[in-house]
Amino acid sequence: MADAAQTPLLRMRGISKAFPGVQALSKVNLTLFAGEVLALLGENGAGKSTLIKILGGAHQQDEGTIEIDGNSVRLNNPLKAQSVGIGIIYQEFNLVSGLTARENIFLGQEPSRVCFIPRAQEEEKSRELFARIGVEINPNTLCRDLTVAQQQIVEIAKALAQDARIIMMDEPTAALTPREVECLLTVVRELRSQGIGIIYISHRLDEIDAIADRVTVLRDGAHVTTRAKEDLERHEMIELMVGRSLDKEFPSHECQPGDVRLAVKNLSRGTKVRNVSFELRAGEIVGLTGLVGAGRTETARLIFGADKKDSGTVELDGKLIGASSPRDAIRCGICLLTEDRKSEGLVLGLAVQENFGLPSLHQFTHKGLINREQESDAFAKYVKQIKIKIANHEQSAATLSGGNQQKVVLAKWLQRNAEVIIFDEPTRGIDVGAKYEIYQLIHQLTDEGKAVLMISSELPEILGMSNRIIVMNEGRVTGEISDVTNATQEDIMKLATLREEMAA
Amino acid sequence: MKNLDTGKLLSDYGNVLVLLLLCVVISVVTLEEQSPRSTAAAENLATIIVGDAGKDANILILVRRGEGQQEFANTLKNTLSKADLNVIDTVVGTPADARAALEKQTEPLDVIATDEHMAAFCLEQLPKLAKKYPTFANTTAYQPKKHLWPNFLKKENLLNVLKQISVVAIIAIGMTMVIITAGIDLSVGSLIAFSGVITALSIQQLSGGADPTTGHLVLGCAAGILVCALIGMGTGGLVTLFNIPAFIVTLGVMFIAKGLAFIFSQSAPIPIANEGFAWLGRGSDLMGLPNSVVLMLLLYGIAHVIMTHTSIGRYIYAVGGNPEAARLSGVPVKWILVFVYTLCGLLAGLGGVMEASLHITGDPKSGTLVELQVIAAVVVGGTSLAGGQGKIFGTLVGALIIGVIRNGMNLTGVEAHMQSVVYGVVILIAVMVDQLKNRAQKTN
Numbered sequence: 018m019a020d021a022a023q024t025p026l027l028r029m030r031g032i033s034k035a036f037p038g039v040q041a042l043s044k045v046n047l048t049l050f051a052g053e054v055l056a057l058l059g060e061n062g063a064g065k066s067t068l069i070k071i072l073g074g075a076h077q078q079d080e081g082t083i084e085i086d087g088n089s090v091r092l093n094n095p096l097k098a099q100s101v102g103i104g105i106i107y108q109e110f111n112l113v114s115g116l117t118a119r120e121n122i123f124l125g126q127e128p129s130r131v132c133f134i135p136r137a138q139e140e141e142k143s144r145e146l147f148a149r150i151g152v153e154i155n156p157n158t159l160c161r162d163l164t165v166a167q168q169q170i171v172e173i174a175k176a177l178a179q180d181a182r183i184i185m186m187d188e189p190t191a192a193l194t195p196r197e198v199e200c201l202l203t204v205v206r207e208l209r210s211q212g213i214g215i216i217y218i219s220h221r222l223d224e225i226d227a228i229a230d231r232v233t234v235l236r237d238g239a240h241v242t243t244r245a246k247e248d249l250e251r252h253e254m255i256e257l258m259v260g261r262s263l264d265k266e267f268p269s270h271e272c273q274p275g276d277v278r279l280a281v282k283n284l285s286r287g288t289k290v291r292n293v294s295f296e297l298r299a300g301e302i303v304g305l306t307g308l309v310g311a312g313r314t315e316t317a318r319l320i321f322g323a324d325k326k327d328s329g330t331v332e333l334d335g336k337l338i339g340a341s342s343p344r345d346a347i348r349c350g351i352c353l354l355t356e357d358r359k360s361e362g363l364v365l366g367l368a369v370q371e372n373f374g375l376p377s378l379h380q381f382t383h384k385g386l387i388n389r390e391q392e393s394d395a396f397a398k399y400v401k402q403i404k405i406k407i408a409n410h411e412q413s414a415a416t417l418s419g420g421n422q423q424k425v426v427l428a429k430w431l432q433r434n435a436e437v438i439i440f441d442e443p444t445r446g447i448d449v450g451a452k453y454e455i456y457q458l459i460h461q462l463t464d465e466g467k468a469v470l471m472i473s474s475e476l477p478e479i480l481g482m483s484n485r486i487i488v489m490n491e492g493r494v495t496g497e498i499s500d501v502t503n504a505t506q507e508d509i510m511k512l513a514t515l516r517e518e519m520a521a
Numbered sequence: 522m523k524n525l526d527t528g529k530l531l532s533d534y535g536n537v538l539v540l541l542l543l544c545v546v547i548s549v550v551t552l553e554e555q556s557p558r559s560t561a562a563a564e565n566l567a568t569i570i571v572g573d574a575g576k577d578a579n580i581l582i583l584v585r586r587g588e589g590q591q592e593f594a595n596t597l598k599n600t601l602s603k604a605d606l607n608v609i610d611t612v613v614g615t616p617a618d619a620r621a622a623l624e625k626q627t628e629p630l631d632v633i634a635t636d637e638h639m640a641a642f643c644l645e646q647l648p649k650l651a652k653k654y655p656t657f658a659n660t661t662a663y664q665p666k667k668h669l670w671p672n673f674l675k676k677e678n679l680l681n682v683l684k685q686i687s688v689v690a691i692i693a694i695g696m697t698m699v700i701i702t703a704g705i706d707l708s709v710g711s712l713i714a715f716s717g718v719i720t721a722l723s724i725q726q727l728s729g730g731a732d733p734t735t736g737h738l739v740l741g742c743a744a745g746i747l748v749c750a751l752i753g754m755g756t757g758g759l760v761t762l763f764n765i766p767a768f769i770v771t772l773g774v775m776f777i778a779k780g781l782a783f784i785f786s787q788s789a790p791i792p793i794a795n796e797g798f799a800w801l802g803r804g805s806d807l808m809g810l811p812n813s814v815v816l817m818l819l820l821y822g823i824a825h826v827i828m829t830h831t832s833i834g835r836y837i838y839a840v841g842g843n844p845e846a847a848r849l850s851g852v853p854v855k856w857i858l859v860f861v862y863t864l865c866g867l868l869a870g871l872g873g874v875m876e877a878s879l880h881i882t883g884d885p886k887s888g889t890l891v892e893l894q895v896i897a898a899v900v901v902g903g904t905s906l907a908g909g910q911g912k913i914f915g916t917l918v919g920a921l922i923i924g925v926i927r928n929g930m931n932l933t934g935v936e937a938h939m940q941s942v943v944y945g946v947v948i949l950i951a952v953m954v955d956q957l958k959n960r961a962q963k964t965n
Contacts, residue, residue: 344852355846374835375839389830
């Protein structure tokens with residue numbers, strides 16, 4: 018455990034970094050001791066990612082020093098960072114999906130370029146690494162056949178194989194199910210006990226509570242505080258990050274469900290979605306949850322026309338709609354905010370404003386020509402309303418932080434003014450302050466009589482926001498909870514793991 | 522902010538700088554003494570002669586036959602006659618004609634007014650003639666004042682460059698859109714030949730052996746263009762419905778169209794028996810600009826507006842950048858793909874008509890390897906083969922760069938095989954610059 022007299026494993030002093038138009042970091046200090054978990058907290062755009070990239074050698078600081086074991090180092094490229102023992106587990110994994118776990122672990126570290134790869138030796142070493150982490154994975158499995166959680170373990174093993182003593186994890190649990198999160202936390206504890214220093218970034222305060230020894234908070238690129246976790250209450254963490262006090266994580270809201278707006282009947286597609294039926298009423302938020310792979314996203318895609326359904330019907334306001342493509346669905350008044358904004362939500366090469374206008378171009382088009390000013394005005398309204406941090410409307414979507422990308426996606430769909438809105442993990446990777454704003458927005462939509470389907474893996478979010486909860490497992494609806502105020506996470510988990518009996 | 526903007530400008534239009542630099546280099550290399558042939562030069566020359574020669578001086582005008590020379594001679598004659606000088610004869614012809622005219626002379630001749638070619642002839646012949654015939658004892662030959670000017674920067678040459686690139690540049694509009702959607706179209710070269718053959722055959726059929734009327738010509742061209750548009754639509758359909766890579770589909774279409782062009786034409790060029798057909802390829806109706814160049818500029822203007830100010834343009838970029846995100850945003854991805862391939866086919870058909878018009882023939886051999894020139898123009902113009910990025914005017918600049926290099930090498934007498942090597946190097950440099958640019962953008 019951390020000891021003040023000890024030489025820190027890593028010390029960053031006065032780190033500053035500017036990008037054109039933004040001061041991403043100004044004089045940030047950070048210390049990490051061997052055998053501790055340091056949680057790095059901050060809202061989107063607070064500078065966490067920049068700090069990680071500097072440590073990983075992808076960016077160079079403008080000023081400030083980095084010391085490892087008390088020796089000053091210059092991390093001018095990723096290889097250099099690797100060689101001093103820094104391993105980074107990015108949100109997007111750097112695994113080659115067509116290679117096996119073993120090959121990925123030793124990729125780039127083959128003993129010699131001309132010799133045969135010492136396969137047996139590598140396999141032995143892989144098993145050792147997995148054993149050390151405490152997880153069993155067959156080193157000869159192709160990475161594409163591994164679950165997200167297993168791929169993450171492979172990433173960790175890869176870092177350990179390179180003798181990493183400092184491991185940084187950027188939102189490691191974003192794509193994991195609750196059970197997988199538990200496993201990962203166990204792995205992190207195991208690594209800590211082996212004297213490895215871990216920098217852990219997450220927006221999920223439960224995890225921070227469960228695992229962190231100390232907490233460093235960043236806000237707007239500046240260091241706010243570093244304290245032992247025991248000295249920091251949960252609401253304090255939020256206040257420090259946001260810079261103002263938030264009474265609650267979820268806004269309170271009165272709901273008066275009206276008429277049925279969307280009726281889904283017997284929707285099926287292969288084994289992913291089987292006979293799913295439910296209704297959405299006006300002014301209602303229905304939470305759709307389940308374990309990863311339960312068929313939630315697939316159901317949403319069927320309603321939206323993104324995939325072809327085998328059978329079943331979708332009715333909007335009592336009228337059958339045969340949405341065979343997203344374009345049809347959008348025209349009817351259904352929109353879907355996808356889970357993965359990078360691959361499905363945004364065209365990264367286009368300007369943010371162009372992404373924003375994509376589904377609504379007809380609104381800005383006069384005599385066949387797009388009125389860019391009108392489009393820009395409409396976008397500016399949302400930039401203000403949901404506080405999107407951008408330098409200008411013309412910057413490419415790729416340059417935004419994850420949270421801001423999600424907000425652009427949100428703005429894009431709000432402009433469409435759809436009647437039924439499906440949110441797939443609306444707050445994944447989004448900071449606490451922005452989450453609250455998004456929740457408020459969802460409430461505002463239901464106040465206008467729209468129907469909202471919210472898919473989420475975060476049970477507190479489901480319980481805090483929904484008027485009704487639908488739980489799925491293995492492609493089926495396994496239960497519905499109407500009395501949300503008295504429901505618990507356990508109730509949901511029970512339904513989420515309910516398997517259909519094999520009985521005929 | 523300001524620095525950022527100039528940086529963006531440079532990366533967006535960096536190839537304009539390359540083009541200007543090339544023009545400067547080629548201008549310097551092709552710098553040469555020029556003898557003007559304009560009417561202004563003729564008037565100038567006449568004024569000098571009027572100043573030097575006395576009244577009623579006998580003058581013979583000798584001008585080499587050629588484009589615009591008759592006008593030069595007429596202007597000379599009119600201006601000199603107005604000043605009461607005695608223009609005995611005006612010869613626009615070959616040196617042999619000039620010699621005949623000179624030997625016919627009976628009166629003493631004071632002045633021979635010439636252009637540069639005839640001046641050289643006179644310089645050589647006058648001393649000999651003076652010995653033989655006394656009529657030439659006091660004859661002086663005048664020619665327009667020479668001045669230093671690059672051959673490259675002459676108006677005819679520049680128009681020629683534009684005219685030469687027009688077919689490639691017009692097809693490159695469609696190719697740019699296809700490449701922005703992350704596709705490729707290898708069939709355009711064959712479609713040029715196919716379109717030309719179809720056009721010529723249609724005109725033959727329509728006119729039924731007689732000389733075709735203008736109506737027949739227009740219908741024939743429409744047929745050629747339409748057939749190619751339909752082929753493009755088929756290509757787009759195969760790419761979208763069967764999910765076959767565009768490279769493969771268009772490779773197939775390339776062979777099919779080429780083969781059909783030879784089969785339909787029975788392997789021989791099909792002449793078109795109406796000189797009016799040359800209007801598009803050879804005519805220049807607007808302020809001396811060739812019609813093909815006017816058409817090219819017009820199409821570029823329209824394409825630019827489509828790509829920057831319409832939904833279709835926005836959709837094309839979106840489809841190339843991320844087809845799945847575009848689809849989930851309600852972009853009709855398949856229609857957009859069919860549209861770009863159809864347009865590319867249509868423009869290739871138009872290019873075929875232009876080629877046919879230039880030679881007044883539907884030739885199955887035309888258009889060979891033009892697809893590569895078109896792709897080169899697009900790539901040199903800064904459009905990324907990975908899709909999602911590119912600019913229409915960038916492609917025009919790309920086509921100009923290639924055209925200017927070719928012209929420069931022709932003017933300086935670089936032989937054909939060396940030209941090929943240079944093209945290759947230019948394309949590689951363009952792609953490398955593009956990569957460096959992307960890398961610079963990423964690290965920013």
